[in-house]
Amino acid sequence: MRQTDNKRKSAKQTSKKRTSTTQPQPLSTPATARRIFQLLNDKSQPAAARDYLDEWLGDLFSHTRATCQDSQEEFTYAFLKATKNVETGNLYKGHRGVISKSARQNYKLIQNILARLDAGETLESIHAEAQTERGEWQKKRDEELAVEPKDKLSDEWRAWKIRQVETAFKGEDADAFESAGAEVRQLLKGLMADGDFWHTGNMRVLLPHLIIARQEIDRAELQDKRMDAGMKGASTRKARARKGGQG
Numbered sequence: 001m002r003q004t005d006n007k008r009k010s011a012k013q014t015s016k017k018r019t020s021t022t023q024p025q026p027l028s029t030p031a032t033a034r035r036i037f038q039l040l041n042d043k044s045q046p047a048a049a050r051d052y053l054d055e056w057l058g059d060l061f062s063h064t065r066a067t068c069q070d071s072q073e074e075f076t077y078a079f080l081k082a083t084k085n086v087e088t089g090n091l092y093k094g095h096r097g098v099i100s101k102s103a104r105q106n107y108k109l110i111q112n113i114l115a116r117l118d119a120g121e122t123l124e125s126i127h128a129e130a131q132t133e134r135g136e137w138q139k140k141r142d143e144e145l146a147v148e149p150k151d152k153l154s155d156e157w158r159a160w161k162i163r164q165v166e167t168a169f170k171g172e173d174a175d176a177f178e179s180a181g182a183e184v185r186q187l188l189k190g191l192m193a194d195g196d197f198w199h200t201g202n203m204r205v206l207l208p209h210l211i212i213a214r215q216e217i218d219r220a221e222l223q224d225k226r227m228d229a230g231m232k233g234a235s236t237r238k239a240r241a242r243k244g245g246q247g
Contacts, residue, residue, distance in 0.1 A: 024111045028083035032114070033076040039123065049127040053113060060086075060106040073238065081227070083135065141167050191224055 025032075036057065040050055041182070060082050086107040116126055145164050149157040168180035192199040 024115060026087055027111060028080050028087055030076060033079040036079060037072050037075050045123050049123040052127040053123060056106055056110050077231060077234055159209060
């Protein structure tokens with residue numbers, strides 16, 4: 001699932017409330033991977049609470065370009081790869097280091113969830129607190145975006161529109177997300193059809209973003225191919241081991 005800033009902010013605020021005197025343990029251990037997998041598949045936990053943990057894992061995997069399937073073996077492989085990438089700093093920077101920063105935040109927030117579970121809290125209570133803080137954040141954002149400035153050529157309107165689109169992209173309203181995406185695509189199509197847009201000044205501003213986007217897409221595709229090859233190799237070795245044991 002895509003990351004949400006309100007989710008991250010509420011979790012970071014909660015993390016500050018739950019300070020621990022013990023040093024957080026690295027996540028990149030098979031035992032931790034097994035624990036996470038068991039939590040995700042623990043039917044005694046409410047589905048919404050398990051989905052909350054799964055959101056953070058989805059973000060971590062996405063930001064480290066790790067992919068996984070449903071089996072515990074494949075999950076463990078992806079989890080160890082993702083967490084080791086964070087621990088070793090083997091992360092691609094993205095634009096202004098956003099991807100690298102997000103991966104580290106996801107890592108720390110998963111650490112915090114495990115620490116709170118160790119301290120006696122439940123996944124359900126952690127999720128409920130996050131939901132409350134998320135609702136408060138969303139209410140504040142809705143109030144900020146309630147009134148649209150009348151002058152669409154003003155700095156105030158531009159700032160309002162950017163906040164509106166960013167909120168839609170980072171939020172959890174699927175309709176708002178789709179509408180914002182369509183609005184941005186329409187804006188881009190309109191500009192591309194306007195001859196004045198193709199001024200070298202605009203091109204120079206856009207060029208770094210375009211090149212970075214191209215690099216990130218190509219890098220993601222390469223990482224996916226490597227990940228698929230690694231999982232295929234693990235499955236092949238497991239099949240050979242089973243066959244050898246039967247012999």
